[in-house]
Amino acid sequence: MRNNNLPTIDLENMHNFSQDGKVWDVDNLPEGFVIKANINFSKSDMSELPDLSRVSVIGDFYCEECQNLTTLQGSPREVIGDFYCSDCYNLTTLKGASQKVGGDFCCAVCTNLKTLDGAPQKVGRDFGCPYCDKLISLEGAPRKVRNFYCGFCTRLKSLKGCPEYAEYLECGGCKNIRSFKDAPRNLYEPSISEINHEIRLKQATEHVKKQKEKLMAKLNGQPNLQKVATKIVNTKVFDTVAVEIAKAKFR
Numbered sequence: 001m002r003n004n005n006l007p008t009i010d011l012e013n014m015h016n017f018s019q020d021g022k023v024w025d026v027d028n029l030p031e032g033f034v035i036k037a038n039i040n041f042s043k044s045d046m047s048e049l050p051d052l053s054r055v056s057v058i059g060d061f062y063c064e065e066c067q068n069l070t071t072l073q074g075s076p077r078e079v080i081g082d083f084y085c086s087d088c089y090n091l092t093t094l095k096g097a098s099q100k101v102g103g104d105f106c107c108a109v110c111t112n113l114k115t116l117d118g119a120p121q122k123v124g125r126d127f128g129c130p131y132c133d134k135l136i137s138l139e140g141a142p143r144k145v146r147n148f149y150c151g152f153c154t155r156l157k158s159l160k161g162c163p164e165y166a167e168y169l170e171c172g173g174c175k176n177i178r179s180f181k182d183a184p185r186n187l188y189e190p191s192i193s194e195i196n197h198e199i200r201l202k203q204a205t206e207h208v209k210k211q212k213e214k215l216m217a218k219l220n221g222q223p224n225l226q227k228v229a230t231k232i233v234n235t236k237v238f239d240t241v242a243v244e245i246a247k248a249k250f251r
Contacts, residue, residue, distance in 0.1 A: 004081060006059040008038045014050065026050045034058060038081065041066065049074035053096075056080070061098065064088070072096040072118070079103075083120065086110065094118035094140070104128070108149075116140035116161070127163070129153065130170070138162045148184065150174065159183050 009017045015025045019036055029035075031054045038059035041049065047068040052075060060081035063069060069088045073096030082103035085091065091110045095118030105120050106128040107113060113132045117140040120127075127142060128149040129135060135153040139161035148166040150156065152173030159171065159182040166184035171177060219226040 004038070004059055006037050008040050008059075009035065010040045011044055014041075026052060029055050032056075035076070038062070039076075042084075049096075052076040060084070060103070082106075107132070130173075 007017075009026065015027065016023050017026075017037065018024075024033075027050055029052070033055040035052075035055055035057045036059070037057070038061075039052075039057055040060075040062045042062045042064040044063075044066050045068050046066060048071065049063060049069070053073075055076055056078040057076045058080045060083070061076060061079045062082075062084045063072075064084050065087045066085075067089055069085075070090050070092055072085060072091070072094060075083075075096055075098045077098065078100040079098045080102040083098055083101045083105045085097070086106050086108040087110070088107075089109075089111050091107070092112050092114070094107060094113070094116060097105075097118055097120055099120050100122045101120045102124040104126045105123050106126075107119075108128050109131045110129075111131075111133045113129070114134050115137045116129060116135075119140050119142065121142050123142045123145050125145070126147040126149065127145045129138075129141075130149050130151040130153065132150075132153050134155060135150075136155050136157075138150060138156065138159060141148070141161055141163055143163055144165040145163050146166065147168040147170070148163050149170045150159075150162065151170050153171075154173070154175055156171075156174045157176045157178075159169075159177060159180055162169070162182060163184050165186050167187065169180075169183055169187055171180075216226065216230070
């Protein structure tokens with residue numbers, strides 16, 4: 001949690017926390033109540049969140065590493081600070097998440113998450129969903145963020161659905177993405193260069209691999225030549241030079 005000088009409500013004091021001279025219970029808060037604290041339910045065994053859908057939180061909201069949590073139903077209506085639900089391996093949907101987050105929103109390493117449906121639609125700073133192995137679509141992401149991180153989501157095939165506006169996009173390790181035509185419109189130039197470089201590198205590497213296979217096929221039945229060629233094309237130096245040459249093909 002960032003140092004915001006606010007008290008923290010956790011599993012130990014959630015039913016008897018003090019605010020404005022009174023003692024409150026998260027299960028019995030009035031409509032529109034504003035919690036002037038951080039909330040940290042991380043590493044709990046809860047299967048569902050307390051119902052905070054009618055209240056707002058001025059601080060941060062954390063429910064990381066809650067391995068029994070399958071839904072974010074019950075999240076605060078609005079979180080002024082950060083919202084982190086990372087490493088919840090059984091979380092299958094973002095539906096129920098706070099729709100307004102003033103800071104960062106992060107659902108990294110939620111390995112059963114398939115889409116971003118239900119994600120906050122207003123995020124003040126960064127949005128991160130990296131290392132979500134089963135994520136197949138970015139549909140549902142907010143339209144505007146500062147930075148967007150979706151790296152190492154290996155099942156993603158396109159950037160369709162990612163924010164329309166972001167200064168920086170990190171999609172490294174998304175080996176099946178072949179184009180950044182759906183990338184945010186106003187990306188900071190170095191970010192565009194990095195994405196372009198990575199895509200070109202993937203294309204060039206695949207091209208070299210196919211050319212190797214064609215060469216081996218042509219030498220089929222010529223064991224001596226095939227043996228020599230195999231030694232040459234399987235060296236690191238050959239791969240490095242061949243990929244660099246092939247990259248020019250995909251400029």
